[in-house]
Amino acid sequence: MTYNINNKGYYGEFGGAYIPEMLYPNVEELRQNYLKIMAEPSFKEEFDQLLKDYVGRPSPLYFAKRLSKTYNTKIYLKREDLNHTGAHKINNTIGQILMAQRLGKTRIIAETGAGQHGVATATVCALMGMECIVYMGEIDIARQAPNVARMKMLGATVIPAISGSKTLKDATNEAIRDWINNPINTHYIIGSVVGPHPYPDMVARFQSVVSEEIKWQLKEKEGTEKPDYVIACVGGGSNAAGAFYHYLEDTDVKLIAVEAAGKGIYSGESAATSILGKEGIIHGSKTLLMQTTDGQITEPYSISAGLDYPGVGPMHAHLYKTGRAEFVSITDNDAMIAGLELSKLEGIIPAIETSHSLAIFKEKQFKPTDIVIINLSGRGDKDLQNYIDYFKL
Amino acid sequence: MNRINKKLNESKKLLSIYFSAGFPSLNDTVSIIESLEKNGVDMIEIGLPFSDPLADGPTIQKSSTAALKNGMTTETLFNQLKDIRKTVSIPLIIMGYFNPMLQYGVEAFCKKCQEVGIDGLIIPDLPVDVYNNQYKSTFEKYGLINVFLITPQTSVERINFIDSISNGFIYMVSSASVTGSSSGFGKEQTDYFKRIAGMNLKNPQVIGFGISDNETFAQATTYAKGAIIGSAFIKHLNKNGVTKIDEFTRNILN
Numbered sequence: 001m002t003y004n005i006n007n008k009g010y011y012g013e014f015g016g017a018y019i020p021e022m023l024y025p026n027v028e029e030l031r032q033n034y035l036k037i038m039a040e041p042s043f044k045e046e047f048d049q050l051l052k053d054y055v056g057r058p059s060p061l062y063f064a065k066r067l068s069k070t071y072n073t074k075i076y077l078k079r080e081d082l083n084h085t086g087a088h089k090i091n092n093t094i095g096q097i098l099m100a101q102r103l104g105k106t107r108i109i110a111e112t113g114a115g116q117h118g119v120a121t122a123t124v125c126a127l128m129g130m131e132c133i134v135y136m137g138e139i140d141i142a143r144q145a146p147n148v149a150r151m152k153m154l155g156a157t158v159i160p161a162i163s164g165s166k167t168l169k170d171a172t173n174e175a176i177r178d179w180i181n182n183p184i185n186t187h188y189i190i191g192s193v194v195g196p197h198p199y200p201d202m203v204a205r206f207q208s209v210v211s212e213e214i215k216w217q218l219k220e221k222e223g224t225e226k227p228d229y230v231i232a233c234v235g236g237g238s239n240a241a242g243a244f245y246h247y248l249e250d251t252d253v254k255l256i257a258v259e260a261a262g263k264g265i266y267s268g269e270s271a272a273t274s275i276l277g278k279e280g281i282i283h284g285s286k287t288l289l290m291q292t293t294d295g296q297i298t299e300p301y302s303i304s305a306g307l308d309y310p311g312v313g314p315m316h317a318h319l320y321k322t323g324r325a326e327f328v329s330i331t332d333n334d335a336m337i338a339g340l341e342l343s344k345l346e347g348i349i350p351a352i353e354t355s356h357s358l359a360i361f362k363e364k365q366f367k368p369t370d371i372v373i374i375n376l377s378g379r380g381d382k383d384l385q386n387y388i389d390y391f392k393l
Numbered sequence: 394m395n396r397i398n399k400k401l402n403e404s405k406k407l408l409s410i411y412f413s414a415g416f417p418s419l420n421d422t423v424s425i426i427e428s429l430e431k432n433g434v435d436m437i438e439i440g441l442p443f444s445d446p447l448a449d450g451p452t453i454q455k456s457s458t459a460a461l462k463n464g465m466t467t468e469t470l471f472n473q474l475k476d477i478r479k480t481v482s483i484p485l486i487i488m489g490y491f492n493p494m495l496q497y498g499v500e501a502f503c504k505k506c507q508e509v510g511i512d513g514l515i516i517p518d519l520p521v522d523v524y525n526n527q528y529k530s531t532f533e534k535y536g537l538i539n540v541f542l543i544t545p546q547t548s549v550e551r552i553n554f555i556d557s558i559s560n561g562f563i564y565m566v567s568s569a570s571v572t573g574s575s576s577g578f579g580k581e582q583t584d585y586f587k588r589i590a591g592m593n594l595k596n597p598q599v600i601g602f603g604i605s606d607n608e609t610f611a612q613a614t615t616y617a618k619g620a621i622i623g624s625a626f627i628k629h630l631n632k633n634g635v636t637k638i639d640e641f642t643r644n645i646l647n
Contacts, residue, residue, distance in 0.1 A: 018491060020448040020517040021542040022566060024551075163454050164444060176447050183546055183569045281492045281518065282445070294466045295496030296444040 003248040003324050005204075005315070009197030010286075012321060014314035017196035019284040022180040026188075027284075029103065031198045037102050038095075038205065050094050051209060054127070055084045057091075059210075061217035061373075066345040073366035076227070077348070077376040078214055080239065087351065087378030088207060088239045089120035093189055095206030097124040100187035107131045107186045111175040113140055113168035113235075114305030115147025116378065117191030122156035132156040135174040137167035140305065147382065165299045169310055172283050192236025193313035196284030200241075200313050207242025214373060215246055222371060229366070231256040232375040233357040234327075235271070235307035237316040239377035244325070254326065256364075257316060258357040260302035261329035271300035272329040273312040274320045282311040288320065303332035303386065304352040306378070334359040336390050339380065351378030352386060396484040396512045397538050397561045400435055401597050407619030408610065408645060409599060410626050411438040411488060413456035414473070415465025421635050422473045423480075428635065430483050432642040438515060438621065441470060441489030448517045450573035452624040456631075467497045471505050478510035486540065488515040499528055503535040513538035513561055521551075525558055540564050545585045549592070556594040563596050565589060565617060567603040573624030578603065578612050586616035610645050 009015050009031070017027055037043055051057040059079045068075045080088040093110075100108060108125050110132070112118030118134040125132035134151055138160040141148055151158050164170040172195075179188045193200040193207075215225040230247055232240035234257040247253040262270035270276060277288035282297055289311035290298045302308040312320075319325035330338075339355030342348055350358060354377045366372055380387065387393060400407065410429050414422045422439070429437055442457035442465050449457070470487075477485065487506060494502045494516065506514070514537055519528070521541055532539050538561035543552050545568060555563060567582055578586075582603075589598055600613040601621035613620040622645065629641045 016520070016523065018518045018520060018523070021521075021547065022448060022544050022569065022571075025544075025546040025548075163451070164458065169445065173445055173447055177450070177571045180448065181570050181574065278496070280495055281490075283447075284518070291492070291496065293496065294468075295493035296461060297492070298444075 001322065003319060003322065005201045011314045011318035014287050014317040015197050015200060016286050017284055018281045018286060019196045020180070022183070023176070026179060026183050027196050033103060034099065034198050034202050037099055043098060043102065046098055047095055051091065055090050055094065056082060057209065058213045058217070059083060061214060061221065063221065064346050067342065070345060071361040071366065072368050073370045073372055076218070076371065076373045078210060078243065078373060080210065080375060080377050081348070081350065081354070081379035085120050085123055086381060087116050087120070088210065088242060089117045089191060090123065091209055091242065092191065092203050092206040092238060093117070093120040093124045096187070096189040097128050097130065100189070101128065103187060105185060105187035107133070107182065108189055109133045109135065109175050109178050109186055110189045110191060111135050111168065111171040112191065113171070113308070114382065115140070115144040115151065116306060116382065118156070118158070119147055119150050119154070121189050122151040122154035125156060126154045133178065134158050135161050135171040135178070137161045137171045139166045140168065140171070144305065167299065168308065169297065176283065192238040192309070193241040193315055194236040194283055194285060194309070194311060200285065200315055203238055204241040204245055204315060207238050208245035210239070210242035210375060211244065211246035214243070218371070226250065226253050227371040227373045229254045229256060229370060229372045230375070231258065231357050231360055231372065233258045233307060233353050233377065234312060234316055235260070235309045235353065236311070237313035239375050241313060241315055243373070243375035251324070255319065255324060256360060257319065257325045257327050258360060259327060259329045260304055260307035260335070260356055261331045262301045262303070264331060265329055269301035271302040271308045273300070273310065274327040275329065277312065285311070285314050287311050287314045287317040303335065304356065306351070306353040307356065328360060328363055330356040330359040330363070334362060336387070338362070339387065340391060348376070349380035350376060351380050352383045354378055395536060395538055395561070397436070400484050401562060401618060406614040407435040407599065408433065408642070409436040409438060409619055409621040410434050411440055411621055411623035412626055412630065413440040413442050413453065413460045414470050415442060415460030415463045416456040417459070417630055417634055419463040419465060420473065422470065423477060424635055425638070426477060426481055426485070428638040429642070430481050432639045433646055434483065434642055435619065436484045436486065438486045438488040439470070441467065441487055441493060443490040443493055446490060448571055450571040450624060452573040452627050456627045467493055467502070471509055474509040484512045485510065486513040486515055487511055491516050491519045500531050503531050503537055506537055507535040511537065513540055515540045515564060517542060521555060521558070529558070542566050545569060552589070552592065552594070556596055559596045561596065562618065563594065563598045564621070565598045565600045567600050567613070570602060572602055578609060583612070583616070586613070590616045607645055607647065
């Protein structure tokens, strides 16, 4: 059994490319070229250089002393929050902009929910002097004004998605429609390990730098490359894919994916896709997704805008189905409390997405000797208003 | 012989109309179909609405959303169509995205199609290879013709492959676009129409996307067996409800 992708573009039964014929040439061009391009020495060199000098990698693997003491186990935080633009998202956008250049594309489109991936895309487009169009749900534009302003400062055009529920899934639909209308000059930078093959695999590979670094960093600190647990939050699942990637086949290392339970798994306001989802097709991928019995895709809810995607990447659907990863869901309230706790114990204000994974310590008991790695996927600056409102700060 | 094949054997050029089932009102489906047949339409694509129609422009998105809001479901559509063959004899095709069919159960869906008298399916996001490896025998078992799309970007090799596994017609998307977005055909499109016509494919071609009036219908059918109108008809329904369908088709055909 492998937990990684097979040569047909599937993780077990999940994945594939369920796309209209209009998209076939674009996706096929990418499929035929992405591995070849990523293997080119000049690509690797430029990618590594930018990750080092522009993003600020390697991101530290930090031993969280006071948090560890509180929960009587050894907790390390992988500090993706210290990356340029404040989250892991930029690892992928750097990779994809270099990919787009090598494919001869001149125009970049992207979707964004909370605006983190939109900002990361606008950033690399500014860096490379490329045209950038970001689709964002009309409702998200209203509630994420600072990120909209950042994208505009970076030179991107932000187009409101006014169809359907006017949030992330509709922004993704609009980006796909744009790509159908502009098949020749445009590259679509998807922000997570979702979408048609080869996107889930390509994005996972660009994010895999996270677990690649964890291995040697942990070896330096603990004399072993293997932690007992790697824990990450999952919306679409890109930070988890990066943190899990080099441990997928090593079953000594336990993987925990943390989903957003919103106001409670069965409250009707939740984004716990592994529990509430059923097999189906969303944005060109066969995976688990939240839908009606009639196959209409439903709108999830989480206090964190980065976790309220109705599907989950096909890799994670496979990890869930095979039991390779344990899936845990955390409510809004538990996440918010965990975010505040980390701030007070370690002087690190996490993104609310990340706060969900930190809440694991209230759910699950670890041994004092366990080495537990949390992927600290993003910083909380963008969520300050949410924290202020929630705790009446 | 399947009604689609029989229709394709007629010497005339074919007018095919798409509409979203359940729009403008939930129970308009049967009267729209009957009225289209009565007014000279040769074939109908009944749209099974979907929450996330990736290949559709704003007009069809809105009619799909409205249809879902009206309460349209897969089961409701089959119920509405259960007596359709008592009054309608032209070919009927269901056009929809794959997820709702997958949730219904592909075999159950095909069986139901046969029961009510559906002749074929158009499923834009069901990939050719997945159909060919997993579903072809099921579709055939229930006498359904699956229609594939080609676009100006589709390679010759792929067109030939699609032609080889098709047994009805090929749906030629007129340009690189979602539905309802272009008006009028330029040289680029007519060159593409000519190129495909010159390939002498086994299956006739029917052109869709960008056909909205008498002129574009005439242009498309100069090179192809027929043409499909979707967004323009939805706009007509928006404006007139289910009335004046005779006026709409007359304007196209004259």
